[in-house]
Amino acid sequence: MKCNSEFLAATSGPHHLGAEEPPEFCTALRTYAHCTHRTARTCRGDLAYHSAVHGIDDLMAQHNCSKEGPTAQPRPRPPPRGDSQERSDSPEICHYEKSFHKHSPPPNYTHCGLFGDPHLRTFSDTFQTCKVQGAWPLIDNNYLNVQVTNTPVWPGSTATATSKLTIIFKSFQECVDQKVYQAEMDELPAAFIDGSQNGGDKHGANSLKITEKVSGQHVEIQAKYIGTTIVVRQVGRYLTFAVRMPEEVVNAVEDRDNQGLYLCLRGCPLNQQIDLEAVRSASQATESQPRQKGQAFTHDAATAKCREKLPVEDVYFKSCVFDLLTTGDVNFTLAAYYAFEDVKMLHSNKDKLHLYGQSRNAAPSRRPAPLFLLLAALGYLSHFSAIFL
Secondary structure: OHHHHHHHHHHOOOOOOOOOOOHHHHHHHHHHHHHHHHOHHHHOOOHHHHHHHHHHHHHHHHOOOOOOOOOOOOOOOOOOOOOOOOOOOOOHHHOOOOOOOOOOOOOOEEEEEEEOOOEEEOOOOOEEEEOOOEEEEEEEOOOEEEEEEEEEOOOOOOOEEEEEEEEEEOOEOOOEOOEEEEEEOOEOOOOOOOOOOEOOOOOOHHHEEEEEEEOOOEEEEEEHHHOEEEEEEEEOOEEEEEEEEEHHHHOOOOOHHHOOOOHHHHOOOHHHEEOHHHHHHHHHHOOOOOOOOOOOOOHHHHHHHHHHHOOOOOHHHHHHHHHHHHHOOOHHHHHHHHHHHHHHHHOOOHHHOOOOOOOOOOOHHHOOOHHHHHHHHHHHHHHHHHHHO
16 A cells, blocks of 8 residues: 555664654654545555554554644655656657657547536537436546546436546556546545556656646646546536547447447437427426526526627537526536537537537437437426426
């Protein structure tokens, strides 16, 4: 465990443990305790972890160490050779674009994003609004896994938003160790769960880096060894996700035909998709109905609010209106705005930034019957009746 090795390094030396233990030993113990606390969530099923926690308590009692007091600054982890920056002698395979032959065509990049209540833009530029309550895989390929958990915005609500995000970067050759990043509501860390900010101890470790852009609000992860950039934001209480990834990496799956739940690749299942136009029609139909104080925006008020940040009436604008109608939370306006800002930064085709229509899964065998569409619309009509009546 990383905490063990840091403690041993801090306490190694010629002195011997005893009653007159120097204060540096208590400082090292407190640092050890803080380190184990940071890894509690990921190590809670590890017997060695629990043994370490009990051992720390025993040592602190034996040496009269207070739990309150100074801790040591983490020692910088020296790279195998060279400085802490990305080194020129880093293996070529750890830089995706450099690994291409200079006469080869540049790689094609794709984009996927998830935001709001929740809205999905897939790698093929289809756009969907989905229910997808609970845990769902966004990406699942040979290099990384991304899973989101969507929860109701209030108890009993049909509106959901992303409350948890887990990204697993798999160990890759001489570039990176396996690393796990996890964000939750009100917890957007600028480090992996082991406290590090790069890919570990391998020679190309700095080909994976986390950068905090805005504390507690905006984190960017660069995985240069697979040519991938990930943006995670907390907007209001909920999380947004955006990624730029080469097509070769997107399609690096063991069994593509069985990747039906990989949302960024295949989109949401039909029974999880929501028809935005049906919802818009329902909200306009109930516009004249009396509303109780504190209830959701009217359609006109939501439209005006969204136009302040999103002047083009594309799918991001429509998603903003939808979210204000379903949640009443003005922060969802910013979620749609930042989602589009991320598209502008990450999408490789500037002619495809704006999308104007929502897409359903167009596979002929999966095309919904008219009755299914009617029932889906009625389900959300009943939801809006509850809001506006």
